[in-house]
Every structure is written in structure tokens, then in C-alpha cells.
Amino acid sequence: GAGVSQSPSNKVTEKGKDVELRCDPISGHTALYWYRQSLGQGLEFLIYFQGNSAPDKSGLPSDRFSAERTGGSVSTLTIQRTQQEDSAVYLCASSLRQGVAKNIQYFGAGTRLSVL
Amino acid sequence: EDQVTQSPEALRLQEGESSSLNCSYTVSGLRGLFWYRQDPGKGPEFLFTLYSAGEEKEKERLKATLTKKESFLHITAPKPEDSATYLCAVQAGGSNYKLTFGKGTLLTVNP
Numbered sequence: 001g002a003g004v005s006q007s008p009s010n011k012v013t014e015k016g017k018d019v020e021l022r023c024d025p026i027s028g029h030t031a032l033y034w035y036r037q038s039l040g041q042g043l044e045f046l047i048y049f050q051g052n053s054a055p056d057k058s059g060l061p062s063d064r065f066s067a068e069r070t071g072g073s074v075s076t077l078t079i080q081r082t083q084q085e086d087s088a089v090y091l092c093a094s095s096l097r098q099g100v101a102k103n104i105q106y107f108g109a110g111t112r113l114s115v116l
Numbered sequence: 117e118d119q120v121t122q123s124p125e126a127l128r129l130q131e132g133e134s135s136s137l138n139c140s141y142t143v144s145g146l147r148g149l150f151w152y153r154q155d156p157g158k159g160p161e162f163l164f165t166l167y168s169a170g171e172e173k174e175k176e177r178l179k180a181t182l183t184k185k186e187s188f189l190h191i192t193a194p195k196p197e198d199s200a201t202y203l204c205a206v207q208a209g210g211s212n213y214k215l216t217f218g219k220g221t222l223l224t225v226n227p
Contacts, residue, residue, distance in 0.1 A: 004159070031213060042120070042217040043160070043203070050213070091159055095213070103213060104150075107159030 002026070004108035006092050012114045013082055021077045021111045025094030032075050033095075033105060034067060038088040046090075049075060050097065082115045089113070118143045118208050122218035129194055129225050137189040137202055137221045145209025149187050151180050152203040154220070160203055163189075194225045 005024040013019050025032050034046040045059040049069040060066070064082075069075040079086055089112050093105040121140045129135055141149065148167050152160035164173045166182040173180050177198065179190040189202055201222045205215040 033213070035217075040219065042219045043205070043215075045214055045216075048213055056214075093159075103148075103207075104162050104165065105215065106162065107152075109157070109159045 004092055004094055004106055006090075006108035006111050008111060009109065010112045010114075012116065014116055015084060016081055018078065018080045019082055019113065021079075021090050021092075021113070023075045023077070023092030023108060025073065025075070025092070026106055028096070029094035029106075030072065030097045031095045031103075031105075032069060033093040034075070034077050035091045035093065036061075036088045037091055037110070043091065046077070079113075082113075084115050087113055087115045118206060118216040120204055120206055120216055120218035122202075122204050122221050124221060125219070126222040127224070129191075129223070131195055131225055131227050132193045134190070134192045134194070136191070137223070139187040139189070139204030139218055140185060141187070141204075141206045142185075143206045143208045143216070147207040147209050147211070149182055150205040150207070150215065151187070151189055152205065154201045154203055163202075191223070194223075196225045196227050199223055199225045 007022045030051045032049045035043040037043050047067045048056040064080045067077045089110040091110045093107045095103050095105045119142045123138045151163040154160045164180040169184045171182050177192050181188045201220040203220045205217040
């Protein structure tokens with residue numbers, strides 16, 4: 001079946017503009033994650049959604065970052081008033097659900113964000 | 117705080133030259149250790165999960181092992197198509213989902 005789909009694949013924006021990044025998880029996966037991968041750094045956890053539960057937003061770096069998940073499927077990560085330090089690859093992953101023995105996270109190809 | 121350190125940062129091998137990548141971790145109760153492969157411009161691709169010390173898993177030329185402090189990814193007789201960045205991640209006992217990643221090892225296999 002189809003994997004995790006992210007769009008756009010690349011986004012170039014000007015400092016101060018808002019951007020929206022989209023993630024379509026694997027069908028049937030109830031858990032969805034956003035990570036950020038900056039040059040030379042490991043993947044940094046941003047936010048986690050599980051079904052209808054309140055999301056874990058503990059990894060969001062500032063209040064300029066927000067995310068929502070509509071209908072338990074598609075998710076949008078929004079960055080307001082972008083700054084140059086927001087430039088990175090934003091990765092989305094999904095998994096069947098938490099608590100199972102093999103809670104493997106499957107990743108999309110990411111959105112490369114460049115803030116000029 | 118959970119920490120994952122991968123070494124070396126980069127490794128160049130000749131085709132057929134076997135070697136190992138290291139992942140050292142400190143975590144409050146290990147729930148699982150994950151290895152991923154990442155090709156340029158792509159997202160990480162799942163390779164293995166290890167759950168307890170002494171566990172080993174194999175896939176083609178790759179073999180992952182786990183101790184109480186570290187994991188090794190052994191690559192036997194690598195081929196150029198094994199060139200990629202290999203990422204290690206841990207899931208702590210207090211979390212059902214959060215992964216802490218290392219910075220990865222960039223492996224280049226020359227023909």
C-alpha cells in the first residue's frame with residue numbers, strides 16, 4: 001500500500017511568512033509524529049497525535065509552531081512568522097498505535113523548508 | 117535525559133570490506149532500540165528493532181546486536197548500494213512512542 005505522503009517536497013519562503021506543511025499517514029495508522037532534521041543534527045521530535053487523545057506538543061520549539069490533525073488522518077504543521085533558523089527538513093511518520101510490541105514508525109520523504 | 121551517540125560520524129569502506137557502526141545510549145529503561153537507513157532526499161527507512169540485551173537480528177548483509185549500553189550494526193561484505201546514513205534511535209521505558217535519535221553515521225562504500 002501507499003506510504004506516508006508529505007507535501008510539498010520543497011518549500012522556499014521569505015522570513016516572516018507563514019508556511020503549512022502537510023502529511024498523509026499510512027491508511028489505518030492511528031499514531032502520527034512530526035520531526036525536524038536540521039543539518040548535522042539528529043531527528044528532533046516535535047509533536048505526536050494518537051487517535052482522539054490530546055496531542056503531545058512537548059517538542060514544539062516555540063509558539064510559532066502548531067499542528068493539527070483532522071479526522072484522525074491528515075495532519076498540517078504550521079509555522080508562523082518563519083525565521084532562518086526554521087530552515088530544515090520536516091519529517092512526518094505514522095505507526096499503527098502506541099503500546100503494541102512493534103510500534104514501528106514509518107517515515108515520509110519530508111519537506112525541505114528554506115527560509116530566506 | 118535520554119542520549120544517543122553514534123560513531124563514527126562518517127565511514128568509508130571498499131566494497132567487500134566488513135565493518136561495524138556503533139550506537140551508545142543512556143536511557144531510563146530501554147523499551148526498544150531502532151535502526152533506520154536514510155538515503156539522500158528520502159525519509160528514514162526502518163531496518164531493525166531490538167528489545168533486550170543479547171538480542172541479534174539480521175537482514176541481508178546487515179546484523180544488529182544489542183548490549184545494555186550500546187548497539188552495533190555490522191556490515192558484512194558491503195556493496196556500493198549500502199551507502200547511506202544509518203540512524204539509531206531509542207525508546208525509553210517511560211514513553212510508548214517518543215524516539216530519541218542519534219546524529220547518524222554516513223557510510224560510503226566505494227566500488
